[in-house]
Amino acid sequence: MSPENGKSPVSWTAVTVCIVALFGLAAWVLWPGPVIATAAPPAQTTHPPTDLACRLCHGDSTGAVEFPSGESLPVQIDLAALDASAHGRQAETPLECRSCHQPADNFHVPHAPVTAADLRTFQIEQSANCTRCHQQPHLTIHPGPESEAPVVCTDCHGSHNVLKAETWRTGEGVATCANCHVERGVELNNADELKTLIQHGLFSSDRINNDFCLACHGLPGRTLTFANGDSKSSTIEAGALHDSVHGVNNSWQSLECTDCHENYTFPHEPVKAASLREYSLERYLLCARCHEDKYELTLDSTHGKALDEGNMEAAVCTDCHGAHDTPPPAEPRERISHTCQKCHSTIFDEYATSVHGEALLSESNPDVPTCIECHGVHNISDPTTNLFRIRSPQLCAGCHADGELMAEYEISTDVFETYVDDFHGTTVTLFEQQDPTVETNKAVCYDCHGVHNIHQPDDPQAGIKANLLATCQQCHPDASENFPDAWTSHFRPSLEHNPLVFLVDQFYVVFVPSVVGFLTLLVLTDVYRRLRVRAQAMRSKQ
Amino acid sequence: MSQPSSPTYPRFRVGARVEHAILMVSFTILALTGLPQKYVQAPISVALIDLLGGIEQVRIIHRAAAFLLVVGTVYHLLTSAYRFFVKHERMQMLPTFQDARDLWDTIRYNLGLIPRPPRMAKFNFGEKMEYWAVVWGTAIMVMTGFILWNPIASTAVLPGQVIPAALTAHGAEAVLAVLSILIWHFYNVHLKHFNPSMFSGRLPRHQMEEEHALELARLEAGGHPWPELSLPVLRRRRQIFIVLSVIVGGLMLAGLVWAFTFEETAITTIPRVTREIFVPLGTPAP
Numbered sequence: 014m015s016p017e018n019g020k021s022p023v024s025w026t027a028v029t030v031c032i033v034a035l036f037g038l039a040a041w042v043l044w045p046g047p048v049i050a051t052a053a054p055p056a057q058t059t060h061p062p063t064d065l066a067c068r069l070c071h072g073d074s075t076g077a078v079e080f081p082s083g084e085s086l087p088v089q090i091d092l093a094a095l096d097a098s099a100h101g102r103q104a105e106t107p108l109e110c111r112s113c114h115q116p117a118d119n120f121h122v123p124h125a126p127v128t129a130a131d132l133r134t135f136q137i138e139q140s141a142n143c144t145r146c147h148q149q150p151h152l153t154i155h156p157g158p159e160s161e162a163p164v165v166c167t168d169c170h171g172s173h174n175v176l177k178a179e180t181w182r183t184g185e186g187v188a189t190c191a192n193c194h195v196e197r198g199v200e201l202n203n204a205d206e207l208k209t210l211i212q213h214g215l216f217s218s219d220r221i222n223n224d225f226c227l228a229c230h231g232l233p234g235r236t237l238t239f240a241n242g243d244s245k246s247s248t249i250e251a252g253a254l255h256d257s258v259h260g261v262n263n264s265w266q267s268l269e270c271t272d273c274h275e276n277y278t279f280p281h282e283p284v285k286a287a288s289l290r291e292y293s294l295e296r297y298l299l300c301a302r303c304h305e306d307k308y309e310l311t312l313d314s315t316h317g318k319a320l321d322e323g324n325m326e327a328a329v330c331t332d333c334h335g336a337h338d339t340p341p342p343a344e345p346r347e348r349i350s351h352t353c354q355k356c357h358s359t360i361f362d363e364y365a366t367s368v369h370g371e372a373l374l375s376e377s378n379p380d381v382p383t384c385i386e387c388h389g390v391h392n393i394s395d396p397t398t399n400l401f402r403i404r405s406p407q408l409c410a411g412c413h414a415d416g417e418l419m420a421e422y423e424i425s426t427d428v429f430e431t432y433v434d435d436f437h438g439t440t441v442t443l444f445e446q447q448d449p450t451v452e453t454n455k456a457v458c459y460d461c462h463g464v465h466n467i468h469q470p471d472d473p474q475a476g477i478k479a480n481l482l483a484t485c486q487q488c489h490p491d492a493s494e495n496f497p498d499a500w501t502s503h504f505r506p507s508l509e510h511n512p513l514v515f516l517v518d519q520f521y522v523v524f525v526p527s528v529v530g531f532l533t534l535l536v537l538t539d540v541y542r543r544l545r546v547r548a549q550a551m552r553s554k555q
Numbered sequence: 556m557s558q559p560s561s562p563t564y565p566r567f568r569v570g571a572r573v574e575h576a577i578l579m580v581s582f583t584i585l586a587l588t589g590l591p592q593k594y595v596q597a598p599i600s601v602a603l604i605d606l607l608g609g610i611e612q613v614r615i616i617h618r619a620a621a622f623l624l625v626v627g628t629v630y631h632l633l634t635s636a637y638r639f640f641v642k643h644e645r646m647q648m649l650p651t652f653q654d655a656r657d658l659w660d661t662i663r664y665n666l667g668l669i670p671r672p673p674r675m676a677k678f679n680f681g682e683k684m685e686y687w688a689v690v691w692g693t694a695i696m697v698m699t700g701f702i703l704w705n706p707i708a709s710t711a712v713l714p715g716q717v718i719p720a721a722l723t724a725h726g727a728e729a730v731l732a733v734l735s736i737l738i739w740h741f742y743n744v745h746l747k748h749f750n751p752s753m754f755s756g757r758l759p760r761h762q763m764e765e766e767h768a769l770e771l772a773r774l775e776a777g778g779h780p781w782p783e784l785s786l787p788v789l790r791r792r793r794q795i796f797i798v799l800s801v802i803v804g805g806l807m808l809a810g811l812v813w814a815f816t817f818e819e820t821a822i823t824t825i826p827r828v829t830r831e832i833f834v835p836l837g838t839p840a841p
Contacts, residue, residue: 447601521723521727
């Protein structure tokens, strides 16, 4: 911008140019408006154009070239971009302004008026300059200057901000293509040839990175349409992608698009799947390439089995984890249950009102079970089997027999053992040990406490204490009012809880040892006598 | 068995031996199927339950054996009534003050404090203790067993806590019974000497002398082992008894069957609830 930036040695020429430029600036300030033709410094009009002189004006100008067509082209050049471009000062072979802007005579100050009738003509004229150096322009597939609507060098490469060759291997280059062929929907007129060109020259596949794909797929409104009419957005939110567990914005190993979408040629092969779901079911298998252990777990899961049985809706990796926007699945913790909610919304609604669900959803409680603590994560088993039912008490015991965990909530850890000691629990435990796949009619935890809608026992409405008789009557339809007291409510008998049981027990605690002790003593006296008599007999024999 | 040189003396008639057999079989089965249910965590219990075909099977066997025990009890009541009302036998099982003295003397004799053992009648204190222990035990077990078997009916009249209390009593009483049999019964009739009288009906002389000296003296003095009645008197009483015992026994048996099939405690199968599980959300969750 300022002359000091110039590399030219300080000389009288430069000083003169500075003075000229200052005059020029003054002229601009005093006479704003169309400039090129009118801004006319009085002296040195035939001085050859130099970079310094060009940059002085074009680095910071609000002026524009006016075309007879009414179009205009701002004359300001982004000097930084120019310097960074393939032809800029930082390039291997920098060009001067006049290397392209020829013949030089036209660019004395004041410049000769622009002769092109409109902007496009001007662009086509100017891009002819490229061929003076670049004599074998590539991608001749684009219609040349002879056509009615030619595509010229500068359309893709830019004029002052010409991309460096390596940049063309990146998404930025592709974005240039996407600009016409995606955003403006210009059809590819010879895709097959393009493919060869792409594979052998431009964008060769081993250099593809995410920006490359996002050049097209980052544009809004991209859709993929299937034979059955389903459509799916193929626009990828770059932000969500980068924030995902596979994205660059986290500490895990980030993935490139091509890690999953490999062997993609451009233009892409049409999608073969007949429907969106079929497509998802094809694509999710890609997850298994890295997450094979998890994938194998899912094969035995209830979802995996449903899929095997032909249920296309059965959840696959991407249904729970997402495809491109895969967030950390357990952060925040309630995301887990919300994930299941996507398909099991009514069950989620029940869970949400339960003592566990409320704590999870309202305070992200780290101790209450989400769906997966009971159902498992990838190897989610069928919860309707006898096996699941019979093993379920141990599932509950996992937390409810954990003293440290329960102490925080002042919940008794006797619940599991008192259950096992009781008729129901004893039976279920025995079934579990003998053959857990056999059906039993004895109650497990959730038969009484509820499955997803578990409430605090003393909840005045939904708690089990308020509904004990009705709960018993589910299995004991003839039960009367006294019957629920037959259940010791997980209390170990004491004078306070179940005193009758306590007293009977205490009676036997004294009675059994007393009787047995008395009988044993009697037997011992008899043994003593017999031994004594035998000893006497032996002594008398001797 | 008994030494051929030693004479034997009549002790039990066939009826008593049959009663003992019923009790022995039912008691053993009840213990083998009951204790594993009380000590269900013990590996041997689990093994035994497995061996018997699972817990539900064990419970069925336990109840069948309970039925046998109660049938044996009814039979005992009827034969006791027969001996008392028809044959006018003394109730020799009733404990007396002499039993207490015999117990005391036995202890003193065992300890070497007195030179001679007490001379005891046909049923000594030890046998009476055991008999009444069986009576007490059976009564408790039948009562609590009925309550446990029929918890719905029981709680229709009794407070609910009676059920777990009955379970506690049933289990503790079982332990008491089994320990008593193992310590007292097994020692007295198997360990210290084999007492064949419950199988052969007769007891050898040396055992009679040791345990039933008075009865031995009575028999040797020409006493009849059991009271003799003139046939016409016996026949008349017997007719009345048969009629009464058929009625009472029939009623008791009917009551028994009624009690054993009293209630349907619980539904046999937990009903399957069908519900729609795939209910996708309209909009994805946050």
